[in-house]
Amino acid sequence: MANQRRRDQISAAAIELFAQRGYFGTGMEDIATAVGMGTSSLYNHFRSKQEVLSDALLRTMEDQLRTHARALAGAVEPVDKLHRSMIAHVQFHTENVVATRVINTQVTALAEPHRSMVHQLRRDYVSRWQAIIDEGVESGQFTVADRRITCFALLDMGIGIPLWYDREGRLTQQELIDCYADMALRLVGVDPAAVRDTAR
Incomplete structure (x- = not known):
């Protein structure tokens, strides 16, 4: 359950960034920063952008x-x-x-x-x-x-x-x-x- 909540937070942050910068203008490090985690930790929830x-x-x-x-x-x-x-x-x-x-x-x-x-x-x-x-x-x-x-x-x-x-x-x-x-x-x-x- 906690893992799903974290995925939801990541997804919500990513959507905001994709809307602002576009998919190709957004990096995994940008998404990680938006949710306050390291990029390596982000890959524990999503394998790729x-x-x-x-x-x-x-x-x-x-x-x-x-x-x-x-x-x-x-x-x-x-x-x-x-x-x-x-x-x-x-x-x-x-x-x-x-x-x-x-x-x-x-x-x-x-x-x-x-x-x-x-x-x-x-x-x-x-x-x-x-x-x-x-x-x-x-x-x-x-x-x-x-x-x-x-x-x-x-x-x-x-x-x-x-x-x-x-x-x-x-x-x-x-x-x-x-x-x-x-x-x-x-x-x-x-x-x-x-x-x-x-x-x-």
């Missing part, structure tokens, strides 16, 4: 998939699924700003097979959203010009958040989540007010 990066990115994607699955528990209609998906999507990106920024900018630094593993998890996440869009269109609840582009547009709405989000900004996290959830529904031709009325 590649392992640090792969551990961080894989865990981030796995966490995002679990978060999405929990959000959809009990949802039946595609409108509800999309609404819950965007709420979870924005919440995850606002609560994991640094980790999600790193996964979107440093994944190309990963060597195989870990790069393919991360890409597969991302494809799994996209597939979940695509299934919701397809279900909504086929049931007549969604109206979109292009299903695939709509899916990517919805995902990009959240992915861009780590580039500018400020917890001390004009909108609270909840206000931002509500704004994005409403925009997601409008993008597929659903009136957000009708969803709110149904939820009451």
Whole structure:
């Protein structure tokens, strides 16, 4: 347990450094210094900088998939699924700003097979959203010009958040989540007010 806590501390420090300097601009000695240990001690927890990066990115994607699955528990209609998906999507990106920024900018630094593993998890996440869009269109609840582009547009709405989000900004996290959830529904031709009325 103590060893896992230490790994978590190292991973968190490394993510901050990767976000600031990039993977190639960060050395194992930088990570060791950030957590107050010697470089040789760091190798007792991670065998290489590649392992640090792969551990961080894989865990981030796995966490995002679990978060999405929990959000959809009990949802039946595609409108509800999309609404819950965007709420979870924005919440995850606002609560994991640094980790999600790193996964979107440093994944190309990963060597195989870990790069393919991360890409597969991302494809799994996209597939979940695509299934919701397809279900909504086929049931007549969604109206979109292009299903695939709509899916990517919805995902990009959240992915861009780590580039500018400020917890001390004009909108609270909840206000931002509500704004994005409403925009997601409008993008597929659903009136957000009708969803709110149904939820009451």
